[in-house]
Every structure is written in C-alpha cells, then in structure tokens.
Amino acid sequence: MQCTRKVTQDILWVGADDRRLAMFEGVYSVPRGVSYNSYLLLDEKTVLFDTVDRAVEKTFLENVAYGLGGRALDYVIVHHMEPDHSATLMSLLEKYPEAVVICNDKTKKMIEQFFGKAPNAQIVKEGETLSFGKHSLTFYMAPMVHWPEVMLSFDHESGVLFSADAFGTFGALNGALFSDEVDFFGEYLSEARRYYTNIVGKYGPQVQAALKKVAPLPVKMIAPLHGFVFRDGETIRRFIGKYDAWSTYTPEKTEVVIAYASIYGNTENAANILACRLRERGIAVDMFDVSVTAASEIVSAAFRASHLVFASPTYNNGVFVTMEALLHELASHNLQNRTVALIENGSWAPSAAKWMREILSPCKALHILEPAFTVRSALGAQDAQSFDAFIDALVATIPEKA
Numbered sequence: 001m002q003c004t005r006k007v008t009q010d011i012l013w014v015g016a017d018d019r020r021l022a023m024f025e026g027v028y029s030v031p032r033g034v035s036y037n038s039y040l041l042l043d044e045k046t047v048l049f050d051t052v053d054r055a056v057e058k059t060f061l062e063n064v065a066y067g068l069g070g071r072a073l074d075y076v077i078v079h080h081m082e083p084d085h086s087a088t089l090m091s092l093l094e095k096y097p098e099a100v101v102i103c104n105d106k107t108k109k110m111i112e113q114f115f116g117k118a119p120n121a122q123i124v125k126e127g128e129t130l131s132f133g134k135h136s137l138t139f140y141m142a143p144m145v146h147w148p149e150v151m152l153s154f155d156h157e158s159g160v161l162f163s164a165d166a167f168g169t170f171g172a173l174n175g176a177l178f179s180d181e182v183d184f185f186g187e188y189l190s191e192a193r194r195y196y197t198n199i200v201g202k203y204g205p206q207v208q209a210a211l212k213k214v215a216p217l218p219v220k221m222i223a224p225l226h227g228f229v230f231r232d233g234e235t236i237r238r239f240i241g242k243y244d245a246w247s248t249y250t251p252e253k254t255e256v257v258i259a260y261a262s263i264y265g266n267t268e269n270a271a272n273i274l275a276c277r278l279r280e281r282g283i284a285v286d287m288f289d290v291s292v293t294a295a296s297e298i299v300s301a302a303f304r305a306s307h308l309v310f311a312s313p314t315y316n317n318g319v320f321v322t323m324e325a326l327l328h329e330l331a332s333h334n335l336q337n338r339t340v341a342l343i344e345n346g347s348w349a350p351s352a353a354k355w356m357r358e359i360l361s362p363c364k365a366l367h368i369l370e371p372a373f374t375v376r377s378a379l380g381a382q383d384a385q386s387f388d389a390f391i392d393a394l395v396a397t398i399p400e401k402a
C-alpha cells in the first residue's frame with residue numbers, strides 16, 4: 001500500500017525514508033535516517049520530479065503508481081543525477097516507457113554514462129519555461145550545488161521551488177512532511193547544517209549565485225530532495241539566512257570550538273583547562289575529541305563557530321592522524337574567515353603546530369594566532385603563566401570579551 005503525502009492539491013510526495021543506511025555516501029553517519037524525496041504533479045500532464053535511491057525503490061514505484069491512479073506518466077524531471085536521486089530512473093522508465101525525461105545537456109550525458117543508454121530526453125536551458133496545464137515551470141541552472149548538472153525549477157502556479165539538494169536535511173521524515181510539523185530550528189537545524197556543510201559546503205560562491213537567481217521569485221514553498229518541505233514564510237526566510245551565512249563562510253555564533261587529539265590524555269588536559277578558562281569568562285565552548293567524533297560533526301560545528309582551537313600531539317614528526325584527517329576535511333570544504341589558535345604537544349621535538357598551519361594554509365581569511373602554544377609532554381606549574389597568556393591572546397580576539 002502507498003505511503004504518500006499531499007504537498008498541495010495536485011502535488012504529491014512519493015518519496016521514502018531509509019533508516020537502515022549506516023553511512024550516507026559512504027562517509028556521513030545518519031543515525032536518524034535520511035529521506036529521498038520525489039514529487040508527482042498531476043495536471044493536464046503528469047510530471048515526476050526526480051526519483052530515489054535504490055534502497056527504497058519498491059516503496060517509491062508503488063507510490064508513483066498510486067499517485068498516477070492509472071494515468072500515464074508524461075514527464076520525469078531530473079534536477080540532479082547523483083544516484084541517491086537517480087538510481088531508480090531506469091526502473092521507472094521501464095515501467096513508464098512513454099515518459100519523456102526533462103533535463104539539461106549535462107544531465108543527459110550523465111544518464112548515458114551511468115546507464116549506458118540514451119534517454120528519450122527533452123533538453124531545457126537556463127530560464128526556459130514549460131507548461132503542463134495549470135502549472136508552468138521555469139528552470140534555473142545551479143552548477144556545482146553540488147554537481148555540475150544540478151538545476152532548480154520554480155512552479156509559478158503553486159509557488160513551489162524544487163531546490164534539488166539545496167535546503168536538504170539529514171533525518172527520516174517519520175510521517176512529517178512539512179518543517180512546521182516538527183521543531184525544525186530546535187531539533188533539525190544541526191542536521192541541516194551537517195548536510196549543507198559536508199555535502200555542499202565547498203561550493204559557497206555557487207550557492208550564492210543560485211540564491212541570487214531565485215531571490216526575485218515569489219517562493220511560497222521549498223521542496224528539497226532530502227528532509228522537510230518548507231511552507232512557512234518566516235521559516236523560509238530564516239533558513240535562507242542560514243544558507244547565506246554558510247555559503248559566505250560567515251560564523252553563526254561567537255563561540256570557541258576546541259578540537260583535540262590525545263594519545264595519553266595530556267593534550268586533552270590542556271584542552272579541558274582551556275575550555276574551563278573560557279567558560280569562566282562567559283565564552284561559549286563546544287569540544288570534540290577528533291578520534292571519537294566523526295569529522296562531519298566537527299566540520300559542521302566549525303562552520304557555525306567564530307573561533308577554532310586545534311590541539312594535537314606531535315606524531316612521527318607530523319600531526320596526529322585523526323587531527324590530520326580533520327584539518328584536510330576543513331581545508332577541502334573551503335572553510336574560511338575564522339580565528340584559529342593552535343596547541344601542540346611533543347616529548348622530544350614538537351612540530352604538530354607547524355604541520356597544522358601547513359594543512360590549513362589553503363584556507364582563505366583564517367586568522368591564525370601566533371605563537372602556537374607548546375606542551376612538553378604534560379602541562380605543569382611552570383606553564384601556568386604562558387598558558388594564561390595564550391588564553392588571554394585568544395580571548396582578546398573575541399570582540400565582546402576583549
């Protein structure tokens with residue numbers, strides 16, 4: 001039996017939840033699951049907006065068949081060719097061979113690459129509008145948000161912006177479809193941030209370009225390919241504000257994120273002392289052991305916070321492995337515009353700070369405080385003054401605490 005929800009009078013959600021996936025795209029844990037959204041427009045023509053991951057194929061095809069109610073499927077719009085939205089395209093087309101695939105020329109090429117055959121495609125270009133009856137859709141290319149073929153579409157009749165992966169959130173829908181059916185900003189913003197920063201975060205300028213294209217549109221609803229549909233104007237305004245901050249690498253919060261690695265606990269002790277001193281001065285702190293917490297969580301926190309502290313033992317004349325991986329992740333996600341302080345530890349030739357600086361060197365507008373603080377094996381009474389001075393120098397960069 002079908003599991004669908006109405007988005008509007010004539011647009012039906014025909015997607016599905018997956019709660020069994022351990023790692024989304026092989027790297028991002030999804031303990032609360034993930035949804036693959038697909039939408040069906042029932043107008044004079046019938047139009048399906050994207051397909052779903054292979055894992056939920058059966059439910060999806062059942063939902064589409066129910067939604068069509070015996071009608072033919074006239075069109076499938078492919079906004080994004082990543083397999084979490086396109087793996088079931090060929091099974092769909094086998095069932096509905098008459099359906100025409102609406103896509104751009106980059107998408108058509110990718111369909112051929114993935115499936116080894118050319119679809120019956122109708123190519124759309126930037127700004128082109130197609131009518132399906134009451135509903136007419138205009139297409140906007142959104143290259144590198146976060147693949148080159150990505151496009152968005154806007155339905156002039158309903159005011160729905162079909163936003164592809166943009167505005168997506170990790171987490172199964174659990175029966176809810178609209179963000180106003182849950183406490184979105186209280187319970188799901190962190191999952192929306194983790195989704196954005198890890199998957200799209202590298203492409204801030206491209207997201208800015210896409211936001212500018214859709215800004216003049218009278219958007220009443222945003223329908224992404226993962227997570228909730230947004231229909232409440234205030235939520236849409238606030239969420240676009242978050243996208244604006246994330247895509248311009250603007251910190252959301254004055255806060256120090258401390259990410260540390262530690263083999264024997266001495267670097268961890270320095271990190272804990274730092275956290276106490278900052279809290280005593282009323283400064284917000286979030287803290288992670290980089291060997292325990294997945295990098296995707298820390299990348300997300302780093303996009304939120306204004307200040308970052310990285311603390312690591314020296315390891316074979318390098319930086320500790322898990323810290324090295326985290327810093328590469330941050331650099332490859334284009335993190336910028338943050339104040340950074342470094343703590344290194346070493347028992348004979350401390351050099352971790354040098355390596356941390358080097359990994360972060362491609363990041364733009366990172367203000368790395370100098371000098372880094374060096375722990376020699378363990379902090380002792382002899383370090384009290386110099387550690388205080390290091391903390392004071394960090395606090396001096398936090399405007400309201402300076």
Ligand SMILES: Cc1cc2nc3c(=O)[nH]c(=O)nc-3n(C[C@H](O)[C@H](O)[C@H](O)COP(=O)(O)O)c2cc1C
Pocket residue numbers: 261262263264265266267268313314315316317318345346347348349350351376377378
């Ligand atoms: C495999 C391994 C390699 C290390 N390599 C170095 C090194 O190249 N230079 C150095 O000064 N210390 C090195 N150390 C020592 C640690 O950096 C040092 O003991 C530090 O105090 C550990 O901090 P922790 O207590 O936070 O784990 C190494 C330790 C281990 C286990």
Ligand SMILES: [Fe+2]
Pocket residue numbers: 080082146165
């Ligand atoms: Fe994607």
Ligand SMILES: [Fe+2]
Pocket residue numbers: 082084085165225226
């Ligand atoms: Fe996706």
